[in-house]
Amino acid sequence: MIAPAELASLAASGPAAALPWPLPLAGLVPLARAWELEIGFGKGRYLLARAAAEPERGFVGIEVAGEYFRAAARRAARRRLGNLVLLRGEALYLLATALPPAFAEAVHVYFPDPWPKAHHQRRRLLSPAALDLVTRALAPEGRILFATDHAGYGAEVEELLAGARGLAVRRWPGGWPGGPRTNYEAKYVAEGRPILRLELELADARARAPHPRGLAALAVAPVPAPASEPAPAAG
Numbered sequence: 001m002i003a004p005a006e007l008a009s010l011a012a013s014g015p016a017a018a019l020p021w022p023l024p025l026a027g028l029v030p031l032a033r034a035w036e037l038e039i040g041f042g043k044g045r046y047l048l049a050r051a052a053a054e055p056e057r058g059f060v061g062i063e064v065a066g067e068y069f070r071a072a073a074r075r076a077a078r079r080r081l082g083n084l085v086l087l088r089g090e091a092l093y094l095l096a097t098a099l100p101p102a103f104a105e106a107v108h109v110y111f112p113d114p115w116p117k118a119h120h121q122r123r124r125l126l127s128p129a130a131l132d133l134v135t136r137a138l139a140p141e142g143r144i145l146f147a148t149d150h151a152g153y154g155a156e157v158e159e160l161l162a163g164a165r166g167l168a169v170r171r172w173p174g175g176w177p178g179g180p181r182t183n184y185e186a187k188y189v190a191e192g193r194p195i196l197r198l199e200l201e202l203a204d205a206r207a208r209a210p211h212p213r214g215l216a217a218l219a220v221a222p223v224p225a226p227a228s229e230p231a232p233a234a235g
Helices: 045-053 066-078 091-097 118-123 131-135 151-162 183-191 212-219
Strands: 006-008 013-015 035-039 058-063 084-088 104-110 138-148 167-171 196-202
Touching (some): 045 058, 045 084, 045 104, 058 066, 066 084, 091 131, 151 167, 151 196
Parallel strands (some): 035 058
Antiparallel strands (some): 006 013
């Protein structure tokens, strides 16, 4: 069962279902000239810093952990960040239902849970079955910025994206401009841990369609057998 989503912003706070869906972002942040989204913002280091530095842009953050969501909401309220909308809930559910399509110039995904066990990998944010939900949020020529320290997951993401239609992919081997973007990244850089950083650009609208591997999985899904008809009555 999916838990009810929460929303926090200067314009409105409380159950996200109290507002119409897709959420009226222009009503929550009327002066925003463009939008960016961070999925899994954690303690909010990058998201709050960007919102404070660029008040003319709107920012949306999604986080499933209630402790992090509430802490970031308190910090945003203290700083009076009127251009920031925080959502607590399952990212794929919110991407599919609560957020409007093609609204974000950039989607940031930093150090998501790799779900390393095979039977958990369907929960990955960047997976064949879910990639279209992430690209659905991108405006034309929008970008996805991704980073992970998990070598196995990183290799799988690169392979997945190489087979995606309509995405142009490049690496950032030397780190992001401005330095680490999350607390995890700062820690891992200090430890000398290898980090894969990718930038993906929506080259054309085909990237919003399901990934070919996702379609293949749907094609081989078992189809329930039709119910058998009752036997004719004797007589």
